[in-house]
Amino acid sequence: MKNMERLAAEFSADPEQILPEPGALETGRAYREKKAKPLLAQIVKVLRSLYRAYIDLKGKFECLQGDYGRVRESNERLSDCLQELKMENKTMRGVSANYERVRRAFGSQEVEQAVEADKQREQAEKIRKRPRRSLDHDTR
DSSP states (O other): OHHHHHHHHHHHHOHHHHSOOOOTTOOHHHHIIIIIHHHHHHHHHHHHHHHHHHHHHHHHHHHHHHHHHHHHHHHHHHHHHHHHHHHHHHHHHHHHHHHHHHHHHHOHHHHHHHHHHHHHHHHHHHHHHSOOOOSOOTTO
16 A cells, blocks of 8 residues: 555656656667657556455455344344343243232242142142053064
């Protein structure tokens, strides 16, 4: 970039210097070979550098644009999950408040006993619903 800035400054500083006047005894061919062709070569060099810088910046921009899209999509999914969790948290707070009301109404010891009895009943149902495996493998 600094090289391009320097070359641009050189070419724009003095317009008369860009295409100097031919000497009195200088032929058209000598003028082209000594002054015009080197000048055009430098201009082409600057233009190529600018084009390469443009392509690099364009690639970086497209990459950043893709990253931005992915991050935005991810943020939207996270926002949706956060909303779901907030709703679930609100529901759980309601259940917790109801549980506390039941404990106050019936006493904490009786509620704990009822909860333990229900846990044991659920565990017994799970055991009863399990498929039984045959112990006799040799009869096949």
